[in-house]
Amino acid sequence: MSSAPYELTGTATDGLRRFATIWSRAVYPATATSMTRAEFEDHLYPLAVRLGEALHARPFSPAAGREVGEALVAAHCTDPEALPQILGVLESYLVLYSTDREPLPVDEGRARCSRLQHAVAAGFARALRERTRAEQEALSRAALAAQAAVEEALHTSETRFRAVFRDATIGIGIADMDGRIRDVNGALARMFGRSEEELRRRNVNEWVHPSDAPDVWRMHRELVRGERDHFRVEKPYHRPDGTVLWTNLTVSLLRDAEGEPRYQLALMEDITERRLLHLRLRYEATHDELTGLPNRTLFAERLERILSAGGGTARFGLCYLDIDGFKAVNDSLGHAVGDQLLISVGERLQSCATSPDHLVARIGGDEFVALIANPSGREEVTELARQALAALATPITIDGRELSVRASIGIVEGPSGELGPAEVMRSADITMYRAKDAGGNRYELADPVSDARAIDRHSLTNHLPGALERDEFFLEYQPLIRMCDGTVDGAEALVRWRHPVHGRLGPDRFIPLAEHTGLIVPLGRWVLEKAVHQACLWHEQKAAGGSARERPLRVNVNLSPRQLHHPDLVQDTVAVLEAAGVAPSSLCLEVTESALIGADEDELKPLRQLAELGVDIALDDFGTGYSNLANLRRLPATTLKLDRSFTQGLQRHPADPVDVTFVGGIVSLAHALGLRVTVEGVETEAQAAQLRELGCDTAQGWYYARPAPAEDLTREWSAPA
Secondary structure (H helix, E strand, O other), X not given: OOXXXXXXOOOOOHHHHHHHHHHXXXXXXXXXXXXXXXXXXXXHHHHHHHHHHHHXXXXXXXXXXXXXXXXXXXXXXXXXXXXXXXXHHHHHHHHHHOOOOOOOOHHHHHXXXXXXXXXXXXXXXXXXXXXXHHHHHHHHHHHHHHHXXXXXXXXXXHHHHHHHHHHOOOEEEEEEOOOEEEEEOHHHHHHHOOOHHHHHOOEHHHOOOOOXXXXXXXXXXXXXXXXXXXXXXXEEEEOOOOOEEEEEEEEEEEEOOOOOEEEEEEEEEEOHHHHHHHHHHHHHHHEOOOOOXXXXXXXXXXXXXXXXXXXXXXXXXXXXXXXXXXXXXXXXXXXXXXXXXXXXXXXXXXXHOOOOOEEEEEOOOOEEEEEEEOOOOHHHHHHHHHHHHHHHHOOEEEOOEEEOOOEEEEXXXXXXXXXXXXXXXXXXXXXXXXXXXXXXXXXXXXXXXXXXXXHHXXXXXXXXXXXXXXXXXXXXXXXXXXXXXXXXXXXEEEXXXXXXXXXXXXXXXHHHHHHHHOOHHHHHHHHHHHHHHHHHHHHHHHHHOOOOOOOOOEEEEEEOHHHHOOOOHXXXXXXXXXXXXXXXXXXXXXXXXXXXXXXXXXHHHHHHHHHHHOOEEEEEEEOOOOOOHHHHHXXXXXXXXXXXHHOHHHHOOOOOHXXXXXXXXXXXXXXXXXXXXXXXXXXXXXXXXXXHHHOOOEEOOOOXXXXXOHHHHHHHHHOOO
16 A cells, blocks of 8 residues: 555654564564565554654644554454554554654653554554455345345355355354354354354354343344344354453344345454453553552543432442642652552552442542442441541551551532532542641541632632732721820721622731732732832821921831741832832831741841831730740830730720739830830720820720721821811
């Protein structure tokens, strides 16, 4: 045949020539070609180049394999032994000798080669099936023509039919309408591993096999009754050696001159090797190479079938397991030890799944699932989770080293037909991480409220980066009031998020997420720039109103723990102040007490530098942490912000004496150390009066003003006193 579809592109290498040589040596003995072996090798070389190009192509497509399989059949590689030889050489040598491109990762090369094998087998099978079907049709036409012309040219037609019957590469058998076998050819006898004489003593109706298709014998009865002229099925047969012969079986009805059924003509193609190859490739595609457990593909198929409304399964249970700290094992002991650990974990989990309705699969690096069809109730699913944790509790010994295994499990259980696979897996994943966050080595049950909260958190996290670019954040300000005269000392800048879906969000909804993702650094810089710029505007407005000699309004900006440890904190702050043209004393940075617990001198150095420049430092939420009061002497703070939880008792009348004593003690201590005291959460006049009496310097709270846009506050305090 012409090799035009596979003309060389100039990229073929000596490696592919060597591959073609090995390929021809293995396959040539199983061909019926008239070419010499050297000519056959030259014929295979363009096919090798085609496979090599396909192996390295991006994007990858196995389509070339099907074309190569068809080309091999066209080259008369049709012996039953040819396909295993073809695929064996591909599996062993294709990746090795395809070295003209950038080498592929081992796993990717193996996976691509496997898919090319499958495609070659599919193309080979399709071409061979078409070739066989043509032979079958020719045989059927010959048989019918021979019977129709038997009275006119009995000798000629008998000779022609016998030639086709004897020399055909497919198995042929003829039986009467009672199923008694009248004749078989040599190909059929070789398929069954019996002599032709033995087969002639058999009856078609005896060849029942447990794996027969449900309709095969119904169609056979219809053919015997004359209700159909032929049928085609895949059918297995027992062989004397205990193996199974799989065939493509076509049975046709032969009628006499009056149209009455006379004989059954069976044409059989041996597809045993092809079927075994298909099963092997199917197994490799649906099972984890390391543990031998079902993989994500097979698990997904089973999950979708169980969850489908018409799948015959009323309820389902899913345990999603993740090994706690597995990355540390890989990093410290190596991937070989990690692989052995995964194998042992897989074996122990498999030992817990004792029911045919249980499926244990490995779906990721250290992620396993146990799927239960029709559990008796939630207790059966939780019991399987308990058994899994118990099975992993005993340390696993690898290379003389005992490794303790802990795992977190998320459980989803419920009726089939309500949730899709993606929703079930998302719920299981969320629930598993709840178990991990709770300390690990435990299981948690899925909860719709917790799922919704986690999904909401995930959604906000994904939208955070773009929110800053889209200018969705804005600031509000809450005044700080001097207790001695009730005038405004400054204002605290509070960031808000104008979310396009969720609306206005307070900092408690997104600041922890920004801190976790690292976005708090650019967001904090944005807040600092906006707040300092607003302080500059306030100074200009006061100067224009004739109040230039008053103490400048100060703006307070919260500083997160991650910002506190950012190397550019001092540089960025100075740059913002200089760009706005305001004095450092116009800015107060608020740092939570908990962020400074245990901080050493290096960690406190940026705050000291800012304090030396004139920036005020406020210790926020004072009293809620665990710092030693003696540490106040070494912190570069100028102000203590007393948490609202310690002043709530002052709202009652008379005030709680314990709270009075506590607040009074802190105020005295702070003043002794040269620190000012700001009180949060002032809500009543009585509370404000008590705090003023105790000597607090400034206060903020709803009693004075709620957080509001800068222009609202400006209108309130810009009017003449």
